[in-house]
Amino acid sequence: MDVRYATNPDDARSYGTEELRDRYLVTDLFVPGEVRLTYSHQDRVILGGAMPIADLPLSLPVDDAVRTEYFCQRRELAVFCVDGAAAVTVDGVEYVLTGRDLLYIGRGSEQVSFAARDGLRAPKLYLCSAPAHQTHPTVLVRADQVQPINLGTEKGANRRRLHRYIDGTLVTSCQLMMGFTEILPGSVWNTMPCHTHARRTECYLYFDLAESARVVHLMGRPEETRHLIVGNEQAVISPAWSVHSGVGTSDYSFVWCMAGENYSFEDMDHVDMADLR
Numbered sequence: 001m002d003v004r005y006a007t008n009p010d011d012a013r014s015y016g017t018e019e020l021r022d023r024y025l026v027t028d029l030f031v032p033g034e035v036r037l038t039y040s041h042q043d044r045v046i047l048g049g050a051m052p053i054a055d056l057p058l059s060l061p062v063d064d065a066v067r068t069e070y071f072c073q074r075r076e077l078a079v080f081c082v083d084g085a086a087a088v089t090v091d092g093v094e095y096v097l098t099g100r101d102l103l104y105i106g107r108g109s110e111q112v113s114f115a116a117r118d119g120l121r122a123p124k125l126y127l128c129s130a131p132a133h134q135t136h137p138t139v140l141v142r143a144d145q146v147q148p149i150n151l152g153t154e155k156g157a158n159r160r161r162l163h164r165y166i167d168g169t170l171v172t173s174c175q176l177m178m179g180f181t182e183i184l185p186g187s188v189w190n191t192m193p194c195h196t197h198a199r200r201t202e203c204y205l206y207f208d209l210a211e212s213a214r215v216v217h218l219m220g221r222p223e224e225t226r227h228l229i230v231g232n233e234q235a236v237i238s239p240a241w242s243v244h245s246g247v248g249t250s251d252y253s254f255v256w257c258m259a260g261e262n263y264s265f266e267d268m269d270h271v272d273m274a275d276l277r
């Protein structure tokens with residue numbers, strides 16, 4: 001498992017490009033025939049990708065970074081289907097996920113495995129997990145069950161549709177809040193005006209971005225921002241002190257997931273444009 005220690009904003013201000021990328025950018029999440037996991041000490045969030053190929057189901061490994069008998073012994077996990085179709089089996093129960101479906105897997109689930117659906121291409125499954133101290137039921141959320149929230153304006157180039165999958169309504173979890181936001185064609189900005197939330201770590205996985213397109217992701221304290229140039233299917237870990245916003249060279253989507261202190265999606269400290277530097 002790729003382990004990332006938590007970072008201090010006073011130190012992060014002196015990081016150069018490579019150091020910023022090493023600490024906060026997660027690449028190569030989707031490798032055919034593999035489960036890839038990154039353990040962040042920021043709120044102990046684990047991010048990953050599973051890409052099962054035909055006839056070769058993958059099981060969710062347990063790693064010394066968590067040192068439990070099985071992965072979900074003291075954790076909850078969400079699986080978001082970025083691409084293709086997959087069967088996710090949780091303690092013998094099979095759930096079929098297609099594009100933009102999400103499976104919430106409650107604490108205590110012992111065996112989790114991922115398989116490609118017969119004859120279909122290898123699916124890309126994005127994994128997000130956080131420590132959990134209570135068991136909530138495993139729930140499959142189909143993409144069409146989520147009522148999107150329209151945000152932004154054409155003039156602001158930030159028209160987007162926000163889909164909240166795990167926020168205590170359709171699914172209740174211990175810590176994880178998760179969903180995805182799609183930037184509408186002609187718009188490029190996400191989460192601008194931006195915010196921080198010292199109570200929670202947030203991770204973004206950018207997807208549906210053309211191969212040659214990039215997102216300029218903004219991070220850092222509002223008064224001293226930094227940027228990461230992010231490609232398709234790469235993720236960014238945002239510490240609690242960091243803004244998380246981005247502008248694409250085209251439209252795109254991103255999965256957001258949060259974990260930390262409280263359980264309120266609305267808990268944000270909005271940053272005044274005049275205070276951004």
Ligand SMILES: O=C[C@H](O)[C@@H](O)CC(=O)C(=O)O
Pocket residue numbers: 151160162180181190191192202244256265268
């Ligand atoms: O804390 C919430 C998160 O930053 C995202 O949900 C914001 C987002 O998707 C957007 O504004 O486009």
Ligand SMILES: [Zn+2]
Pocket residue numbers: 195196197202244268
């Ligand atoms: Zn946020």
